[in-house]
Amino acid sequence: MFKVAVLGASGYVGAELTQLLAAHPQIASLQLFHSGSETGSGEKQGVVPFHTFAPKARALVAQTVAPFSVDALAADLDAVFLCTPHELSAELAPALLQKAKVVIDLSAGFRFADAAVYPRTYKFAHPNPQLLAQAVYGLPELDAAGLDNAQVIGCAGCYVTASTLALAPLVQAGLLRSDVAPVISAVSGVSGAGRKAALNSSFCEVSLAPYGVHNHRHQPEIEKNLGVPVVFTPHLGNFKRGILASIYTFTKQGVTAADIEGAFNKAYGGQPLVRLLGAGVYPAVQQVEQTPFCDIGWSFDAARSQVSIFSALDNLLKGAASQSVQCFNLRFGLPMTMGLLPTVLPASGVVA
Numbered sequence: 031m032f033k034v035a036v037l038g039a040s041g042y043v044g045a046e047l048t049q050l051l052a053a054h055p056q057i058a059s060l061q062l063f064h065s066g067s068e069t070g071s072g073e074k075q076g077v078v079p080f081h082t083f084a085p086k087a088r089a090l091v092a093q094t095v096a097p098f099s100v101d102a103l104a105a106d107l108d109a110v111f112l113c114t115p116h117e118l119s120a121e122l123a124p125a126l127l128q129k130a131k132v133v134i135d136l137s138a139g140f141r142f143a144d145a146a147v148y149p150r151t152y153k154f155a156h157p158n159p160q161l162l163a164q165a166v167y168g169l170p171e172l173d174a175a176g177l178d179n180a181q182v183i184g185c186a187g188c189y190v191t192a193s194t195l196a197l198a199p200l201v202q203a204g205l206l207r208s209d210v211a212p213v214i215s216a217v218s219g220v221s222g223a224g225r226k227a228a229l230n231s232s233f234c235e236v237s238l239a240p241y242g243v244h245n246h247r248h249q250p251e252i253e254k255n256l257g258v259p260v261v262f263t264p265h266l267g268n269f270k271r272g273i274l275a276s277i278y279t280f281t282k283q284g285v286t287a288a289d290i291e292g293a294f295n296k297a298y299g300g301q302p303l304v305r306l307l308g309a310g311v312y313p314a315v316q317q318v319e320q321t322p323f324c325d326i327g328w329s330f331d332a333a334r335s336q337v338s339i340f341s342a343l344d345n346l347l348k349g350a351a352s353q354s355v356q357c358f359n360l361r362f363g364l365p366m367t368m369g370l371l372p373t374v375l376p377a378s379g380v381v382a
């Protein structure tokens with residue numbers, strides 16, 4: 031049995047993660063923290079019940095949430111999960127490693143081995159660049175190597191997970207034209223911006239519109255994962271949670287529909303949390319909401335060598351909290367889907 035802590039349990043991602051960990055069959059002890067700041071999520075000067083932040087968890091999660099300090103963490107933790115701002119995660123990790131076997135960061139604080147990415151993309155100099163080289167990237171379906179031994183895990187971003195899982199099989203199989211950058215047009219629900227109040231995510235302001243055009247922080251992460259340039263345009267949609275990514279690109283001459291299906295099956299035939307819908311069947315946000323799945327469907331126009339791929343996931347789960355539980359499970363030798371599915375599902379492949 032394991033002892034874990036969550037920093038940022040009062041935020042959207044941390045609250046989802048807390049509910050998963052509270053129900054996880056191998057977790058015996060769960061410490062929860064908020065910032066303790068008066069300008070944080072509110073009504074929490076001190077120790078408060080978890081349901082203060084997640085009312086639907088009343089009577090389901092018994093733990094309280096306390097103001098964070100390193101001293102308040104138990105001494106012999108197995109894992110600390112960071113659902114905190116990037117810069118804070120990057121700063122806190124060394125102190126947390128004195129208390130826990132592994133730090134599992136859901137921010138971007140440890141997603142890049144190259145420290146130069148941080149000032150360029152995240153506008154801060156990484157305070158602990160020595161930890162970047164040893165951090166293991168947390169997107170198990172792309173590469174689970176090293177997770178079983180990691181001290182620091184930098185979980186993949188939400189748009190990044192949807193985009194990478196959709197494109198990686200075709201890139202890895204060498205099916206795509208190298209002179210054409212895939213175009214990724216993705217829409218996220220408002221929870222992607224976090225819980226803090228802001229004008230552009232307030233009820234009357236949210237519509238359906240692009241943002242971060244040509245400079246969104248997830249573009250470098252997607253390109254790192256795939257090893258190819260992409261054109262990535264995120265959109266904010268007027269729904270609470272979920273991401274739908276629509277991706278357009280061209281294959282090399284001679285590529286067939288069977289090659290495409292074969293590449294997806296090869297990549298995800300053994301992966302229970304990626305549901306391949308197949309050609310001509312398209313995912314929808316509603317079908318992945320509140321689930322740990324990424325759904326992928328596609329269409330191939332052989333005459334024009336054009337392939338369109340569609341992926342959907344819940345940004346708070348497969349895009350964050352449930353992905354971090356996958357990483358935790360793999361780190362400690364547990365079945366990857368423990369605590370995420372009612373039973374461990376068999377390998378999927380294209381579901382007829």
Ligand SMILES: NC(=O)c1ccc[n+]([C@@H]2O[C@H](COP(=O)([O-])OP(=O)(O)OC[C@H]3O[C@@H](n4cnc5c(N)ncnc54)[C@H](OP(=O)(O)O)[C@@H]3O)[C@@H](O)[C@H]2O)c1
Pocket residue numbers: 037038039040041042043044063064065066067069070071072098112113114115116118136137138186187188221222223224225226345346349350
């Ligand atoms: N939202 C998504 O879809 C998503 C997806 C993937 C990754 N992420 C990443 O996950 C992290 C959390 O995102 P979120 O959407 O959950 O944000 P959020 O709702 O704004 O929550 C942020 C959390 O961090 C805590 N926090 C802030 N400053 C702190 C401090 N100095 N000490 C301790 N705790 C502190 C906050 O506590 P208070 O409530 O007390 O302020 C809150 O619990 C971010 O790094 C984000 O980029 C988010």
